Amino acid sequence: MRKILLACLIAILALTFGTVTAQEAGNVLIMARAADATGLDPHTQTAFASFRLLELIYEPLVNLDADLNVVPALAESWEFSDDAMTVTLHLREGVTFHNGAEFTAEDVVASFERILDEATAAAARANYLSIETMDTPDDYTVVFNLSAPDVPLLAALATTNAAIVDSADIESGDVATVANGTGPFKLDNWTPDQTTMLTANADWWGDGPFVDGIEVRIIPDETSILAALRAGTIDFALLNDPLVATLLIDDPTVVLNRTEAINYHVLQLRSVVAPLDQLEVRQAISCAIDRQEVLDTASLGEGTVTGPLTMAAFALPVDELECYTKDLDRARELMAEAGMEDGFTLNVIAATGEPPTAVSEAQSIQAQLAEINITVEIETMELNVYVDRWLAGDFDAAIALNGGRPDPYTMYARYWQSTGNLNVVAGYSDATLDQLMSQGREETDPEARFEIFAEFQRHLAEQAPWVWLYVGYNYSAQQPYVTGFVPTPTSSLLSLAQVTLDR
Numbered sequence: 001m002r003k004i005l006l007a008c009l010i011a012i013l014a015l016t017f018g019t020v021t022a023q024e025a026g027n028v029l030i031m032a033r034a035a036d037a038t039g040l041d042p043h044t045q046t047a048f049a050s051f052r053l054l055e056l057i058y059e060p061l062v063n064l065d066a067d068l069n070v071v072p073a074l075a076e077s078w079e080f081s082d083d084a085m086t087v088t089l090h091l092r093e094g095v096t097f098h099n100g101a102e103f104t105a106e107d108v109v110a111s112f113e114r115i116l117d118e119a120t121a122a123a124a125r126a127n128y129l130s131i132e133t134m135d136t137p138d139d140y141t142v143v144f145n146l147s148a149p150d151v152p153l154l155a156a157l158a159t160t161n162a163a164i165v166d167s168a169d170i171e172s173g174d175v176a177t178v179a180n181g182t183g184p185f186k187l188d189n190w191t192p193d194q195t196t197m198l199t200a201n202a203d204w205w206g207d208g209p210f211v212d213g214i215e216v217r218i219i220p221d222e223t224s225i226l227a228a229l230r231a232g233t234i235d236f237a238l239l240n241d242p243l244v245a246t247l248l249i250d251d252p253t254v255v256l257n258r259t260e261a262i263n264y265h266v267l268q269l270r271s272v273v274a275p276l277d278q279l280e281v282r283q284a285i286s287c288a289i290d291r292q293e294v295l296d297t298a299s300l301g302e303g304t305v306t307g308p309l310t311m312a313a314f315a316l317p318v319d320e321l322e323c324y325t326k327d328l329d330r331a332r333e334l335m336a337e338a339g340m341e342d343g344f345t346l347n348v349i350a351a352t353g354e355p356p357t358a359v360s361e362a363q364s365i366q367a368q369l370a371e372i373n374i375t376v377e378i379e380t381m382e383l384n385v386y387v388d389r390w391l392a393g394d395f396d397a398a399i400a401l402n403g404g405r406p407d408p409y410t411m412y413a414r415y416w417q418s419t420g421n422l423n424v425v426a427g428y429s430d431a432t433l434d435q436l437m438s439q440g441r442e443e444t445d446p447e448a449r450f451e452i453f454a455e456f457q458r459h460l461a462e463q464a465p466w467v468w469l470y471v472g473y474n475y476s477a478q479q480p481y482v483t484g485f486v487p488t489p490t491s492s493l494l495s496l497a498q499v500t501l502d503r
Contacts, residue, residue, distance in 0.1 A: 122421065156409075246302065265355065281334070
């Protein structure tokens with residue numbers, strides 16, 4: 001709390017007495033956001049706040065556009081073999097890392113060897129386990145030899161967690177400290193929870209950047225960010241709290257970007273912890289929660305109740321899922337079947353700031369679960385502490401905002417496969433999920449794949465290892481003179497490289 005108050009004070013002083021205002025910044029974009037990155041290693045970070053910084057510095061082989069299509073990045077083109085057992089990627093030539101080193105196939109191989117090494121604790125490792133070996137026919141070609149057909153592999157590469165890093169940095173062990181990428185911006189200075197200074201990478205292969213740099217100011221109180229926007233002291237802002245963002249809907253002086261998200265709000269239950277290890281208890285919790293009430297309370301109804309899959313191509317109507325209509329009678333019956341009619345105490349962890357709705361979500365759930373004699377104790381903590389606890393599986397239940405992906409396998413392989421690198425976080429696995437995930441990875445027929453993941457969703461809802469709540473909106477705001485930014489369902493900031501300022 002002391003750190004948050006200090007950061008707020010610094011932000012207020014900067015807004016009032018700052019040496020550089022938006023108008024004085026020339027061609028530097030002044031950006032504000034509430035939460036800062038929790039680290040600089042692109043392979044291990046899980047916080048959205050980290051992605052929003054690192055995606056400007058590092059690049060993967062491919063990216064997603066605003067319509068969630070896979071598009072070239074460090075790989076210009078690719079093709080699968082006829083038997084789908086190899087994928088060949090043709091790399092972009094003439095690319096350099098920020099330290100001047102040339103980007104080659106060696107860096108791709110070294111990066112994926114690092115990701116696949118369990119000792120790295122890479123966040124998305126489970127998505128690449130089909131890569132058995134890698135060949136480099138020349139400096140600009142990489143061949144992934146697969147252990148089995150892997151339909152979603154290409155989409156799985158489109159993430160900062162699969163960013164390509166300099167092989168020399170891997171060898172020296174400096175990846176987590178040097179921030180040496182190939183992306184459109186270079187890291188000049190990072191003062192955690194205060195400011196980050198980025199300068200344009202003049203040697204970037206892409207079209208841009210069109211600004212000289214980005215100054216990121218951390219202002220934990222989003223109402224202060226709103227005030228700074230209206231005062232004209234910042235150019236661009238990320239807003240996470242719908243209670244703040246919706247105040248700009250009819251504001252003629254500031255441009256609000258509001259896009260449907262595929263990231264999902266969820267109550268994670270760890271089934272390895274008693275009494276959550278009893279199916280009836282987890283189902284009772286699911287039946288006792290009115291998800292629309294959580295959405296209305298925490299986010300002013302800004303969103304849609306969701307099941308496990310949030311992308312339009314695979315999402316099932318929630319009325320096809322187990323207990324998505326609140327049923328207290330059924331919840332009490334289930335608690336009685338588990339011998340828990342007198343209830344128990346459930347500790348729920350929640351981060352302050354990411355998402356800003358977390359505590360409100362927890363409080364709504366707390367009130368609702370009291371109706372079946374479950375006493376919810378809410379433990380709030382700063383984001384970096386929360387992330388460490390979450391990754392270690394050191395919790396009974398957690399309020400989380402997790403990332404959506406365009407493909408179900410890449411979205412959930414790390415959680416719901418028994419071998420997934422975040423299965424300890426999920427706290428649940430079974431043979432049915434393993435089988436469905438394996439089938440979904442290899443199936444090439446779209447209709448058959450849809451049915452596989454329909455069964456996957458129904459099974460998760462029935463087993464209730466987590467209680468999926470809702471998807472909301474991604475918000476950002478900007479001055480009218482800021483042009484070129486393209487909002488996306490993943491909340492990516494990569495198009496800041498195309499932004500121009502006409503102050």
